[in-house]
Amino acid sequence: MTFGAEPFVHPALFYRDEHEYLAGTVAFVRAGLASGEPVAVAVPGENLRLIQTGLGADAGAVRLLDMREAGRNPGRIIPAVLRSFADAQRAGRRVRIIGEPIWAGRTPVEYPACVQHEALINAAFQGREVTVLCPYDATRLDERVLADAHATHPLVILPGSAQERDSAAYAPEHVVARYNEPLPAVPDALSFRFTAPSLPQARRTATAEGARLGLTDRRLQDLALVTAELTTNSVVHGGGSGELRVWAADGYVLCEVRDRGRLEDPLAGRRPAARDQRGGRGLLMVNLVADLVRLHTGEDGTTVRAWFAR
Numbered sequence: 001m002t003f004g005a006e007p008f009v010h011p012a013l014f015y016r017d018e019h020e021y022l023a024g025t026v027a028f029v030r031a032g033l034a035s036g037e038p039v040a041v042a043v044p045g046e047n048l049r050l051i052q053t054g055l056g057a058d059a060g061a062v063r064l065l066d067m068r069e070a071g072r073n074p075g076r077i078i079p080a081v082l083r084s085f086a087d088a089q090r091a092g093r094r095v096r097i098i099g100e101p102i103w104a105g106r107t108p109v110e111y112p113a114c115v116q117h118e119a120l121i122n123a124a125f126q127g128r129e130v131t132v133l134c135p136y137d138a139t140r141l142d143e144r145v146l147a148d149a150h151a152t153h154p155l156v157i158l159p160g161s162a163q164e165r166d167s168a169a170y171a172p173e174h175v176v177a178r179y180n181e182p183l184p185a186v187p188d189a190l191s192f193r194f195t196a197p198s199l200p201q202a203r204r205t206a207t208a209e210g211a212r213l214g215l216t217d218r219r220l221q222d223l224a225l226v227t228a229e230l231t232t233n234s235v236v237h238g239g240g241s242g243e244l245r246v247w248a249a250d251g252y253v254l255c256e257v258r259d260r261g262r263l264e265d266p267l268a269g270r271r272p273a274a275r276d277q278r279g280g281r282g283l284l285m286v287n288l289v290a291d292l293v294r295l296h297t298g299e300d301g302t303t304v305r306a307w308f309a310r
Helices: 019-035 045-061 074-087 109-123 142-151 172-178 196-212 216-237 282-289
Strands: 009-013 039-043 063-066 095-100 130-137 155-157 188-194 241-249 254-259 294-296 299-310
Touching: 009 019, 009 109, 009 142, 019 039, 019 045, 019 095, 019 130, 039 074, 045 063, 063 155, 074 095, 074 109, 109 142, 109 172, 109 294, 130 142, 142 172, 142 282, 188 196, 188 216, 196 216, 196 241, 196 254, 216 241, 216 282, 216 299, 282 299
Parallel strands: 009 130, 009 155, 039 063, 039 095, 095 130
Antiparallel strands: 188 241, 241 254, 254 299, 294 299
C-alpha cells in the first residue's frame, strides 16, 4: 500500500500551551476560510471550546465536532469524521480539517488503535485535495507518542514555530506493522466455537452473556450486530469457522472473534461504504458501533476485539 502523496497534506502540530495551540489551529482555520475551503475541526471538547472562542464569529462557518465523542473509537474517525466531511464537499475544492485523535486521557489499550489510525490517514487520502492538521500536546503526551507522531506525519510543526518541515522519521507503513501486535491474553470468558449453521446460536449466546454482564437496550443490540458481522466474516473469509469469546473488564463488555483468515487490507473497516456497494460493510459497522476496536492479523489468523461500555 502506498502511504501518502501530494496533493494530500498531513502535518503534525506540536504545542506546549494554549497560546501555541490557538496560534496554530486558529490561523489554520482562518487561512482555509479565506481561501474558500470547507473547514472542519474535530478535537477534544475542552480544545474545541478554545478554538471556538478564538474564532469568534468565524466559528459559525466551521463544522465543529467533539473528538471525545465522534472519535471515541479511533477506527471510526476516518470513515465517520474525516471522509464523511471531505466526501460531502464539492469536487475540486480543497478541504481543510483539524483532527486531534490522541490526547493525554487516552488509555494504553486505546493507543495502538490511535497511532494506526494516524498512519492510515496517509493512505486513506492519497491523491486527495485535503489537508489534515493533527495537534499533539508536547507537554502532556509521553515521548513514545511524540516519536510516533513524527513517524505518522510527513510534515511537522515544532513548538514555537509556524513553519512546516519534513519529518525525517516518516514511516507510516512501519507504524501500522509495529502496532499489529497480539492482543493481551483473554481472562476466563465465555467461549463458543461456530460454523455457518451455528451463526444464529453464536449471536444468541453473545447477547445472553452480554445481558448477564450488564449490557442493556441499545448496547445489547450493538453487541448482537457486532457478533453477527464478525462471525459471518469468519465463515465467509476466515476459513468457515471461528471462536467467539465474551467477557467483562474495566467497565466494559468485550466481544472477540478469532478465525484462521488473514486480513491483507489495513484500511478494511475504515472506508465509507458507497451507496451502491453490496456487502463489505462488516468491519465498518463494527467500527461505527463499538467504543473501541483492536485487531491483530498474522500467519495463524485474525483476532478482532470490540469494547462496549456498560
